[in-house]
Amino acid sequence: MSNRKQATGACVYCGKEMTRGGLARHLRTCAQRQQAIVAANAQRGEDQTLYHLQVQDAWGSDYWLHLEMRGNATLKDLDFYLREIWLECCGHLSAFEIGQVRYTQLFNDGMSYGREKSMNARVHRLFRTGMEIPYEYDFGTTSKLVIKVVDQREGKPTTKNPIVLMARNIFIPPPCAECGQPATQVCTECIWESPPMAVFCEEHAEEHVHDDMLLPIVNSPRVGMCGYSGPAEPPY
Numbered sequence: 001m002s003n004r005k006q007a008t009g010a011c012v013y014c015g016k017e018m019t020r021g022g023l024a025r026h027l028r029t030c031a032q033r034q035q036a037i038v039a040a041n042a043q044r045g046e047d048q049t050l051y052h053l054q055v056q057d058a059w060g061s062d063y064w065l066h067l068e069m070r071g072n073a074t075l076k077d078l079d080f081y082l083r084e085i086w087l088e089c090c091g092h093l094s095a096f097e098i099g100q101v102r103y104t105q106l107f108n109d110g111m112s113y114g115r116e117k118s119m120n121a122r123v124h125r126l127f128r129t130g131m132e133i134p135y136e137y138d139f140g141t142t143s144k145l146v147i148k149v150v151d152q153r154e155g156k157p158t159t160k161n162p163i164v165l166m167a168r169n170i171f172i173p174p175p176c177a178e179c180g181q182p183a184t185q186v187c188t189e190c191i192w193e194s195p196p197m198a199v200f201c202e203e204h205a206e207e208h209v210h211d212d213m214l215l216p217i218v219n220s221p222r223v224g225m226c227g228y229s230g231p232a233e234p235p236y
Ligand SMILES: [Zn+2]
Pocket: 011, 012, 013, 014, 015, 016, 026, 027, 030, 031, 032, 033
């Protein structure tokens, strides 16, 4: 579901609204973020590498996240976060592709086969600024994301959590196919024919012929796929 205008989002530190690319630059220099970093670095504890990640839908530019992730957190932490905020419907498998290796769920006592490895890998061993990491959730009705390592810093995390949401796209619902009001439901039958004709407001969703095929529209690139019903909220 693509909107005509480029999606903007707000910096969580200072509230400024910008495009995805504008925020990638802004977050490096945001005075309020710098203050939060200085305060965190004044705390006791060991320094580590922290990564600025830009996560986006591989197919379009409407959905994106700017995250800061601790280097001593694992790919499993990132997988959990992405499932919570965007993806989880029925516990499908997922994978990160880094170099020649697929980091995925292993069910055999953590034994790895060929080019598959466990997600229990700390990201400071894997991530470098400039990397673009493909990620897939559900190998059937697949959601494909790209994780860009935009920047890294040495220091201390600004929160207790492994990942911090620094910005995400502000969601603009698509217009109802019948009346043009903001749509709240998508028909998982009609979406294969034409996504713009498959989205409805509450009133027109009730009148739609496939009233048992409707799913809610939320701020996620997985809307309308498999049984995804949101809520598309961060876990912490
Ligand atoms: Zn800011």
